[in-house]
């Protein structure tokens with residue numbers, strides 16, 4: 001059976017409400033935040049937008065990056081009572097976005113995180129009885145839906161950054177749509193669905209969501225100037241590093257730089273390279289603070305990049321696409337976009353997913369550009385030519401069309417959906433890949449294929465593991481084979497990109513390479 005408990009630990013939420021001890025400082029800060037909110041392009045549309053969303057079952061919202069969709073719309077709906085006392089769930093494709101955005105919205109609403117505003121990501125739940133705006137990863141909402149397919153705790157579900165088309169988001173689209181329809185049929189409280197992005201194929205989304213109206217938000221907060229490389233760059237890492245140091249020489253401190261790379265190893269070697277070069281550049285430009293950012297980095301180190309840069313220095317963040325959507329990193333003035341990403345691709349011969357470096361889509365390029373210009377105007381340097389950009393795909397190919405589907409099929413069966421082939425996918429995977437996934441689950445003993453496809457007791461246990469079905473089965477049978485400890489280590493190693501990272505204590509003396517002594 002799927003476990004009754006969500007697979008994460010509940011963090012203790014401080015019972016004091018920040019209003020009760022609002023200091024003068026807190027008051028001034030909140031006043032400043034309210035001023036910042038008012039300056040967002042979305043603010044002028046607040047009343048109209050709230051009224052429109054109130055009257056619709058489903059809405060597609062499209063607006064420039066940084067216009068205020070993620071942080072403001074849930075607050076507008078809460079303030080206007082559109083949530084009717086229930087919870088507003090806002091999904092994010094990545095945990096770092098769910099955490100940092102919820103922190104920001106809690107600050108803006110003048111409450112402690114975990115009270116009115118909270119978040120739920122794998123292994124961490126910072127919510128309480130009073131939480132009404134809940135930021136969560138799409139994976140968490142999907143897991144919750146296996147316990148409650150009607151999603152009764154929520155009156156509004158906001159599917160943010162819908163253009164990313166992760167496997168979880170795509171399955172959620174169908175699950176949320178079904179919950180909305182089933183609630184209507186059963187005469188339960190209606191479920192409102194809001195789909196948001198800056199860069200999505202609006203017609204495709206609107207058609208899928210029963211011709212839902214598209215609400216366009218006008219305006220962008222700050223301009224971002226885009227520069228293209230004049231020639232094709234064969235070594236994008238070196239080109240990015242050269243661009244960084246040109247910027248570094250010419251611009252004052254506290255104008256920070258975000259560089260997009262593909263993965264942990266490349267990021268670590270780029271970080272080392274930047275630190276080494278910077279040692280020879282004493283006197284040219286302010287001290288550099290170089291930080292990696294990738295999914296395998298421990299959560300507290302990921303969040304460190306969001307800290308304010310020490311006065312008089314420059315922060316350089318070298319990140320994967322986890323910094324691509326939703327996040328606002330304080331101080332970022334320049335983005336260097338290498339135009340590549342590591343994407344999951346399915347190899348039908350081996351039955352395994354592999355990671356391959358591929359070109360990003362135009363939608364991703366726009367999101368990356370959008371990470372500059374969130375607090376003031378910015379600049380984006382694209383390490384590819386304009387002609388190359390023109391050849392990029394308009395939108396990212398949905399992950400569901402590129403990956404092994406056994407987890408998806410397992411999840412759908414746990415939701416009671418046995419007619420997998422006719423599931424309401426926005427973009428249907430091929431029948432062959434769906435059937436291939438069913439065969440794989442059958443050979444693992446997770447499903448029976450008699451009258452209809454059904455989960456076996458083993459399959460039901462496998463659902464509660466956030467793992468590839470082959471790995472969850474391995475864990476489940478390890479105890480009887482007296483090798484649980486060893487298998488747990490092996491499966492843990494197989495479930496992360498890499499377990500190696502350089503602890504901060506070992507690198508911190510490099511951070512201020514200039515103006516301080518490096519031994």
Ligand SMILES: Nc1ncnc2c1ncn2[C@@H]1O[C@H](COP(=O)(O)OP(=O)(O)OP(=O)(O)O)[C@@H](O)[C@H]1O
Nearest residue numbers: 065066067068069070071072104198326328374375
């Ligand atoms: N953590 C933060 N710190 C400082 N400012 C922030 C933070 N989060 C948001 N902001 C401000 O709020 C603005 C709106 O952010 P928000 O995430 O709501 O925009 P968005 O329209 O959802 O953009 P995107 O599509 O890029 O996610 C940002 O441009 C920034 O000025």
